[in-house]
Amino acid sequence: xxRPRLIPVLLLRGGALVKTVxxxxxxxxxxxxxxxxxxxxxxxDELAILDIDASxxxxxxxxxxxxxxxxxxxxxxxxxxxxxxxxxxQALIGLGVEKVGLSSAALERPQxxxxxxxxxxxxxVMYVADSRRNGSTHEIYSHNGLxxxxxxxxxxxxxxxxxxxxxxLINSIDRDGTRSGYDFDLISAVRAAVQIPISALGGAGSLxxxxxxxxxxxxxxxxxxxxxxxxxxxxxVLINYPSRAKRREAFGEL
Amino acid sequence: xxxxxxxxxxxxHAFLSLYEDEGVPARTVTSMSDLDACEALILxxxxxFDSAMDRLESSGLRExxxxxxxxxxxxxxxxxxxxxxxxxxxxxxxxxxxxxxxATVRRFDPAAVAGMLPHMxxxxxxxxxxxxxxxxxxxxxxxxxxxxxxDVADSTVIAARSHYGVDFVxxxxxxxxxxxxxxxEKSHEWxxxxxxxxxxxxxx
Numbered sequence: 001x002x003r004p005r006l007i008p009v010l011l012l013r014g015g016a017l018v019k020t021v022x023x024x025x026x027x028x029x030x031x032x033x034x035x036x037x038x039x040x041x042x043x044x045d046e047l048a049i050l051d052i053d054a055s056x057x058x059x060x061x062x063x064x065x066x067x068x069x070x071x072x073x074x075x076x077x078x079x080x081x082x083x084x085x086x087x088x089x090q091a092l093i094g095l096g097v098e099k100v101g102l103s104s105a106a107l108e109r110p111q112x113x114x115x116x117x118x119x120x121x122x123x124x125v126m127y128v129a130d131s132r133r134n135g136s137t138h139e140i141y142s143h144n145g146l147x148x149x150x151x152x153x154x155x156x157x158x159x160x161x162x163x164x165x166x167x168x169l170i171n172s173i174d175r176d177g178t179r180s181g182y183d184f185d186l187i188s189a190v191r192a193a194v195q196i197p198i199s200a201l202g203g204a205g206s207l208x209x210x211x212x213x214x215x216x217x218x219x220x221x222x223x224x225x226x227x228x229x230x231x232x233x234x235x236x237v238l239i240n241y242p243s244r245a246k247r248r249e250a251f252g253e254l
Numbered sequence: 255x256x257x258x259x260x261x262x263x264x265x266x267h268a269f270l271s272l273y274e275d276e277g278v279p280a281r282t283v284t285s286m287s288d289l290d291a292c293e294a295l296i297l298x299x300x301x302x303f304d305s306a307m308d309r310l311e312s313s314g315l316r317e318x319x320x321x322x323x324x325x326x327x328x329x330x331x332x333x334x335x336x337x338x339x340x341x342x343x344x345x346x347x348x349x350x351x352x353x354x355x356x357a358t359v360r361r362f363d364p365a366a367v368a369g370m371l372p373h374m375x376x377x378x379x380x381x382x383x384x385x386x387x388x389x390x391x392x393x394x395x396x397x398x399x400x401x402x403x404x405d406v407a408d409s410t411v412i413a414a415r416s417h418y419g420v421d422f423v424x425x426x427x428x429x430x431x432x433x434x435x436x437x438x439e440k441s442h443e444w445x446x447x448x449x450x451x452x453x454x455x456x457x458x
Contacts, residue, residue, distance in 0.1 A: 002377045002418055003395075043442045045376060046397070071267050076397055076440045093300055096265045098399060098440065120263070121302040121335070121346075123372040123399045166372050166401075195369030219370060 005221040008228040021177030023145035042241040046076040054082025070096035103128040104142035117164030127160035154193035172202030179205025207250040257283035257292030261313040264298030268439035294456030299335025304347030327430040337433035356407040366419030372401040385413040394444040396436035
């Protein structure tokens, strides 16, 4: 039976690993290559690498670093950050990245999603939706949370699906780094709008939060940053991930 | 020497580094002469069917591949879209496939999976007892990432099955043709064993 995924997320800024809270206060947490090696050894389901700086500074993805990171992984890797054209998208796939995410560029020009999907197939195209609550609505923000788009998350997710995206990664800016639980309202809104696989990021603090996500949504990707990077009440940096046995215990025989 | 066909779309590095870690000689194949040096081949694949077939045609390797596989019976392992390319045709595109396997690639019926496509994630695979690729591997799971699956004309070639809304073909074995719908190069220990089993087949 297909199992829901548990996905560690690593944030890159200037080639270093960082962790943020609500997309701010980036704290250095280590060397990405080291983190990837550890996660590979722990046999994680899949890994997501997000470059949080690229679109802000108009930089293209660091292909050399990404190639190195992907080479360490015996599990699928997704990458997002600063992808603005099909050539870069294709180059990343060629480096051994299974899924490439489009965010700010897809917001500006949704057609880019279709162009990428035509060449590499929908299964490799991920739409990354960074979202902030605006009263009772969920609004897409681009450029690492700096620019309000005026666009509703569920609406944009649907556009991405129609354009051929194979997955939506819902990233809650408000919950990022807070470990206060996933934003189920936000996730429900997107789940209702699209049929393609979705993954949720932002707010997971424990396996219990993940278990609750799975029990509400069934097949969904549970993505998390802080949970897999920090340990203990003083937030010591310790790359961690539950063993298969631990996951069976936490989630049941999925 | 195992040759991993590099036609520009597929995780070539993952196969090479895995074999390197295991001390199994492997190299990329980008030209006809590269091909000649190899006792076995891997045809990887990530991407849309037509686009993949286009790239393979443009690589100039098509004829030599056909010769190696169909005439010299070089063992070949197709992975994901590589597997699909080995078939006659795909519902995903309009181009003909390699036609090595008598099979058609079909879309999963969205109704059977609540519309959730692609099939994405780790799923259980049941191997037939005679499978060489899955020999010695107990209750494996592998990573799948696809919206299309292979419908074979002759079910005796099916080496392993999985389930996503419907039972579908996870692996085939037919003489020198081997293929998996899942990604062994991205399925941790289980996948590593499949690739080592293929290396054994190659050197047999």
